[in-house]
Amino acid sequence: MNKTILLNNRPEGKPTVSNFEFLTDNTEIEIKKGEILLETAYVSVDPYLRGRMSAAKSYVPSFELNKPVQSGVIAKVIASKNENFKEGDFVSGMLNWQTQQVSNGEGLLKVDGSKAPLSTYLGVLGMTGLTAYLGLNQIGKPVAGETIVVSGAAGAVGSIVGQIAKIMGLNVIGIAGTDEKIAMLKTKFGFDAGINYNTSKDINADIKKLAPNGVDIYFDNVGGPISDAVFFNINRFARIIICGAISVYNETELPTSLSVQPFLVKNSALMQGFIVSNYADKFPEAMKQLSTWLLEGKLTYTETIIDGFDNIPNAFIDLFEGKNKGKMIVKI
Amino acid sequence: MNKTILLNNRPEGKPTVSNFEFLTDNTEIEIKKGEILLETAYVSVDPYLRGRMSAAKSYVPSFELNKPVQSGVIAKVIASKNENFKEGDFVSGMLNWQTQQVSNGEGLLKVDGSKAPLSTYLGVLGMTGLTAYLGLNQIGKPVAGETIVVSGAAGAVGSIVGQIAKIMGLNVIGIAGTDEKIAMLKTKFGFDAGINYNTSKDINADIKKLAPNGVDIYFDNVGGPISDAVFFNINRFARIIICGAISVYNETELPTSLSVQPFLVKNSALMQGFIVSNYADKFPEAMKQLSTWLLEGKLTYTETIIDGFDNIPNAFIDLFEGKNKGKMIVKI
Structure with missing residues (x-):
């Protein structure tokens, strides 16, 4: 049957x-x-x-x-x-x-x-891992010592992005929706810090506290008000990877949010939509790196x-x- | 004195x-x-x-x-x-x-x-020309045959952007605020078409009519609702140069607008803030090109x-x- x-x-x-x-x-x-x-x-x-x-x-x-x-x-x-x-x-x-x-x-x-x-x-060895690895590297262009914020951090892509960013020497802040997820980000995935967007009184202020030198890379899986809070903290030449917008996928009206343009022009910042299938030529290299890290125990899921x-x-x-x-x- | x-x-x-x-x-x-x-x-x-x-x-x-x-x-x-x-x-x-x-x-x-x-x-031979030339080339990466929309098109930067885009073989649509300006875009600066945002009943629909194959580059000097209308028409791999946001410079409250993230992720599009002083190493090359075009009569102002x-x-x-x-x- x-x-x-x-x-x-x-x-x-x-x-x-x-x-x-x-x-x-x-x-x-x-x-x-x-x-x-x-x-x-x-x-x-x-x-x-x-x-x-x-x-x-x-x-x-x-x-x-x-x-x-x-x-x-x-x-x-x-x-x-x-x-x-x-x-x-x-x-x-x-x-x-x-x-x-x-x-x-x-x-x-x-x-x-x-x-x-x-x-x-x-x-981790499929589209999810490839999305995390290639989105971060191809658009984010991370440099050791920089600070990254990951939204949807406890999700499939987000949790791998954070681990790769740690391997590459970044200060990694995750945003997720429960205390249990935040604990997991830190203990299981090695994030430096987490923010629970459901209990935070002021996400913008929380990011400022955790990233006093500002945010260089924002790996965005959610969009909406969480992203608005991140924009107040982006640095000059920041890179923003738009990987998903789960907060708006179900909206029946077109969503509005803070205008990003003034933030981008003030900071000479870049924001780019990422779809993994555009980077198929990079899959073999990415798979090789992801498999190596997984075997070495540097990557968990x-x-x-x-x-x-x-x-x-x-x-x-x-x-x-x-x-x-x-x-x-x-x-x- | x-x-x-x-x-x-x-x-x-x-x-x-x-x-x-x-x-x-x-x-x-x-x-x-x-x-x-x-x-x-x-x-x-x-x-x-x-x-x-x-x-x-x-x-x-x-x-x-x-x-x-x-x-x-x-x-x-x-x-x-x-x-x-x-x-x-x-x-x-x-x-x-x-x-x-x-x-x-x-x-x-x-x-x-x-x-x-x-x-x-x-x-044209100063910061204005350099902004137009370098913003268009460094972020826009124009290719002959593509379509560009320029907002603030009758302004100092916009009118030069449109002319350079024409020299490079693009289909050029300008947005400005009076019929007199629109006429000038076409007769003096050689734009292919213009939209008067003050009299247009539906800027989005007007762009669709003038750019049936969509918009590959958007050179944005204004932000706000004009930009919102452009987003509905961007193509896959579109490049959006945020050069200015004159519509919001005077806002005392932070402005909101359509969320750009869904448009960017759907189209694998790029949006980047441009400040000319970041490209000082490219000034000599740009000045040389602008002076040549000006002497050849290809550029007017x-x-x-x-x-x-x-x-x-x-x-x-x-x-x-x-x-x-x-x-x-x-x-x-």
Whole structure:
């Protein structure tokens, strides 16, 4: 029995389970020459998928209605008529939210579960790690001794950004939403300091206290009022990486915030949107560095693993409540 | 009789004449070895000076109260005890709003009134031209065939940006505030199209009509709602040069506007604050190119020349009413 999750209708504001439809099919799947049959093992749910569920113009193309939702998936090859893959191989790729599916192998990477747990190829050794490493290096251009602020710091990308920044000798301040997350940033991920945006009386003042010499790099996963507070503290020639805007993904009205232009012109600062797929030529170099750090124990990670295919929509929705710690993955 | 204009108190909102104080001194000025005596010929008034009149933290340092205001000035050497300058030389530099002043020559450039009118060394061959050329090239990185939008297009910087962009083969759209200015953009400066923001019913829709393939570069001199309208039209990998924010210089409350972050992340776009003094190493190359274009007749300019030292404050204030066409200069 093969299950599929379709996008039933486009979310307005926060996504709900009614945006999705489950389809069940008992037909036996046959593969042709050149094809492989995949059984899904792990599914990555990520905030950016919310953008793909809207019809709005975006260079991340919109999902079609009544078609399967797609995200990063680790799958096992259970039948192969393609010489590049054999039964028992595991692959990662952008695949359907589907228990079984056919592929011609295009865009799939083989992954080795003996070198690192399979789920890490969706996280620290997958798009998440690449986003953290390449966003920080390609736009942030960090220099030892500088100060970085990371928003969404306890999230999948944020927690890796902070660790890489520490490896590179920066003063690292994380912003997250619970005391438990702040404690984890410091004890598990080695951040120098953390700010709980839910209990802070004045995020701007808290940053000033923790970064008396100002902020050189801001790795922004959230946007909104948290970012506004950071702008008051940026240094001359600051670099601001716009990696995500989880605080506004669900807004139905276009959000407003402090005008950034006066901050940018006053500080000759740079702000740039980052999408990891634009940096595909840098993936091998980045993967090599991330694997090395992981093996050396310099990089650690947190996963929130949810069990069961049927829970994929809920796991996705919970991202917007901050219910995950680190990478949110559904195990099938 | 030597006259000086001091900053009497800091403007709140729009500057007024009462922010300035005139001082008159009849003492004869004596110069020492190494010094020169300068008589002011032309004074540049520029929107960015408003920022220097505030006490707010800025990397363009604040003017001190009860001290002379400074800006770009062309002056004649009327006495010299410095071997690098002789009587009759003309120089440009950041100098006091003062009819006569003493200098040790530091930071002054000799300018040649026989090659180009003296006032152009404050405009197209001065900081204005350098700002246009270097802002466009260093951040905008224009490519022939691309589309650029210039706000404050009839201003000193904007009108030069548009012309350089035309020389480089771009489709050039200017935004300005009167039909007369829009006509001038097209007939005098060779812009492809113009939008009058005061009469446009929907700036966003007007840009869409004039730039059906989207906007690759936005050279922003104004900020505020005009910029918001541009964001809806930016292309993937767009570059946004924040050169000024005249619409907010006089705001007493921090201005808010559409959140730019979602636009930047969706389009992998870059937004960077530009201050010309950061690019001093590129001045010689830029000056050479600007002079060549000017001599070849490829570059033209407009000046609004106001007569009389006493009118400097009013000329400055009029900038915020858009009363200037092109570079605003006071002739002494």
